[in-house]
Amino acid sequence: xxxxxxxxxxxxxxxxxxxxxxxxxxxxxxxxxxxxxxxxxxxxxxxxxxxxxxxxxxxxxxxxxxxxxxxxxxxxxxxxxxxxxxxxxxxxxxxxxxxxxxxxxxxxxxxxxxxxxxxxxxxxxxxxxxxxxxxxxxxxxxxxxxxxxxxxxxxxxxxxxxxxxxxxxxxxxxxxxxxxxxxxxxxxxxxxxxxxxxxxxxxxxxxxxxxxxxxxxxxxxxxxxxxxxxxxxxxxxxxxxxxxxxxxxxxxxxxxxxxxxxxxxxxxxxxxxxxxxxxxxxxxxxxxxxxxxxxx
Amino acid sequence: xxxxxxxxxxxxxxxxxxxxxxxxxxxxxxxxxxxxxxxxxxxxxxxxxxxxxxxxxxxxxxxxxxxxxxxxxxxxxxxxxxxxxxxxxxxxxxxxxxxxxxxxxxxxxxxxxxxxxxxxxxxxxxxxxxxxxxxxxxxxxxxxxxxxxxxxxxxxxxxxxxxxxxxxxxxxxxxxxxxxxxxxxxxxxxxxxxxxxxxxxxxxxxxxxxxxxxxxxxxxxxxxxxxxxxxxxxxxxxxxxxxxxxxxxxxxxxxxxxxxxxxxxxxxxxx
Numbered sequence: 001x002x003x004x005x006x007x008x009x010x011x012x013x014x015x016x017x018x019x020x021x022x023x024x025x026x027x028x029x030x031x032x033x034x035x036x037x038x039x040x041x042x043x044x045x046x047x048x049x050x051x052x053x054x055x056x057x058x059x060x061x062x063x064x065x066x067x068x069x070x071x072x073x074x075x076x077x078x079x080x081x082x083x084x085x086x087x088x089x090x091x092x093x094x095x096x097x098x099x100x101x102x103x104x105x106x107x108x109x110x111x112x113x114x115x116x117x118x119x120x121x122x123x124x125x126x127x128x129x130x131x132x133x134x135x136x137x138x139x140x141x142x143x144x145x146x147x148x149x150x151x152x153x154x155x156x157x158x159x160x161x162x163x164x165x166x167x168x169x170x171x172x173x174x175x176x177x178x179x180x181x182x183x184x185x186x187x188x189x190x191x192x193x194x195x196x197x198x199x200x201x202x203x204x205x206x207x208x209x210x211x212x213x214x215x216x217x218x219x220x221x222x223x224x225x226x227x228x229x230x231x232x233x234x235x236x237x238x239x240x241x242x243x244x245x246x247x248x249x250x251x252x253x254x255x256x257x258x259x260x261x262x263x264x265x266x267x268x269x270x271x272x273x274x275x276x277x278x279x280x281x282x283x284x285x286x287x288x289x290x291x292x293x294x295x296x
Numbered sequence: 297x298x299x300x301x302x303x304x305x306x307x308x309x310x311x312x313x314x315x316x317x318x319x320x321x322x323x324x325x326x327x328x329x330x331x332x333x334x335x336x337x338x339x340x341x342x343x344x345x346x347x348x349x350x351x352x353x354x355x356x357x358x359x360x361x362x363x364x365x366x367x368x369x370x371x372x373x374x375x376x377x378x379x380x381x382x383x384x385x386x387x388x389x390x391x392x393x394x395x396x397x398x399x400x401x402x403x404x405x406x407x408x409x410x411x412x413x414x415x416x417x418x419x420x421x422x423x424x425x426x427x428x429x430x431x432x433x434x435x436x437x438x439x440x441x442x443x444x445x446x447x448x449x450x451x452x453x454x455x456x457x458x459x460x461x462x463x464x465x466x467x468x469x470x471x472x473x474x475x476x477x478x479x480x481x482x483x484x485x486x487x488x489x490x491x492x493x494x495x496x497x498x499x500x501x502x503x504x505x506x507x508x509x510x511x512x513x514x515x516x517x518x519x520x521x522x523x524x525x526x527x528x529x530x531x532x533x534x535x536x537x538x539x540x541x542x543x544x545x546x547x548x549x550x551x552x553x554x555x556x557x558x559x560x561x562x563x564x565x566x567x
Contacts, residue, residue, distance in 0.1 A: 012382060016401075020441055023435060027412040030418070114545060115498070115500075117541075118499075121534050235501045235502065239524075292395070292399050
């Protein structure tokens with residue numbers, strides 16, 4: 001490594017820094033500034049004056065925001081948990097060689113490459129009651145008869161719709177989790193496993209005492225990655241329900257979007273957005289610290 | 297663990313069924329049978345999507361398709377260029393604040409988009425850049441840059457320094473080293489990164505939604521959303537457009553996987 005005391009490195013960095021600063025950092029500052037003002041889109045400039053913490057106070061009175069927060073927490077916890085458990089299971093399964101593994105893995109990974117919007121619409125199509133496949137299949141298994149109900153409106157019956165949404169997120173991102181965990185599994189040292197086999201440990205013991213601890217860093221990364229990812233869930237919900245019925249399925253992102261571009265209350269929206277950022281922040285920071293600790 | 301095979305097939309089947317469903321057949325109430333003659337209906341549908349549907353859709357669709365490709369392509373090229381420069385700096389130079397800067401970039405990358413959409417909208421509005429390619433391109437570059445830098449730094453670090461050192465000794469400039477030695481050597485990784493960046497831009501929805509208004513610059517995902525208004529759901533169109541969006545993304549990501557020999561967890565952050 002050459003030690004450069006001159007400014008060369010900074011010239012190389014310059015374009016990147018300009019772009020990042022101009023389009024990420026500055027807007028953030030601008031947003032914070034906006035959040036202290038009473039700005040509405042399309043209003044005359046006189047609305048653009050300082051109102052202090054009014055928008056932030058409004059946040060705590062806004063039951064819809066609280067609902068969106070609750071929803072988002074729900075989505076995040078459920079999606080991440082299922083992602084992890086299912087992902088781990090599948091990763092373990094894919095860890096051994098079997099015929100057609102490559103193809104299977106490739107096919108399996110497809111949902112991740114989709115635009116979340118497209119994934120949302122695919123599922124919406126499958127969920128919609130008059131002609132949805134989901135209902136059709138479950139009906140043919142006889143699930144409805146078993147539960148004694150006529151049918152389920154996956155996208156409009158209240159508690160159900162939350163799960164419908166989460167399933168889309170899980171479907172889309174589990175392969176991603178699998179990929180990361182699989183990579184981790186495949187780079188694990190062989191010795192502990194050999195030793196365990198010699199000592200006659202059972203499958204479960206191997207898993208619990210060797211595999212899991214070795215996987216801990218990877219699991220941590222997956223956890224944080226997904227938490228940060230699901231907290232901002234937007235496109236799928238827009239595609240599936242647009243926040244509806246009413247406002248019942250809004251996530252933080254979709255609700256804030258509505259406030260800003262639907263109600264044109266940009267200042268309120270930026271205030272809410274900043275609060276969302278604050279919620280994200282602990283996870284973002286933890287994740288960053290984790291990543292930088294392991295890769296110097 | 298062959299139960300895994302069972303669980304994997306639904307995913308594949310899911311996607312296949314979306315293609316099958318791109319047909320008029322879905323109008324059959326109340327039950328829905330997935331086995332239909334598929335491709336012919338799909339082609340018919342594409343004809344429908346391009347010819348009929350709503351007024352002037354055909355020309356618009358072509359334009360919109362071009363928008364998506366152009367914006368994604370340009371954004372990708374610019375991103376790779378800028379991030380290569382920056383990555384080179386991180387990979388080869390020691391300078392004060394290096395770690396700090398790298399981690400800051402990482403943190404900025406993870407910030408949720410919703411926090412910056414409004415100011416960006418306003419900024420673009422004031423710069424009269426709304427509804428242009430340029431707006432989308434620079435926004436996408438800023439969004440993809442940190443990830444690209446992260447990944448490319450990894451690839452650059454794999455390249456032995458000696459090669460560069462000898463080139464420098466032979467009188468090559470630093471920039472020359474980057475362009476003529478490092479980048480070609482890192483080409484597989486760069487290509488993989490480019491493909492991923494392209495896919496990211498191609499699929500993007502939120503910023504496109506906010507920054508575009510007319511077919512002058514709308515991208516495919518937005519149009520897909522428009523086929524589902526509050527009055528009617530034009531499923532045929534939706535799924536057709538959805539497939540147009542999905543197929544290139546899938547193909548490109550498969551290609552990208554081939555190019556990514558290793559280093560998968562080098563910077564596996566997805567927004």
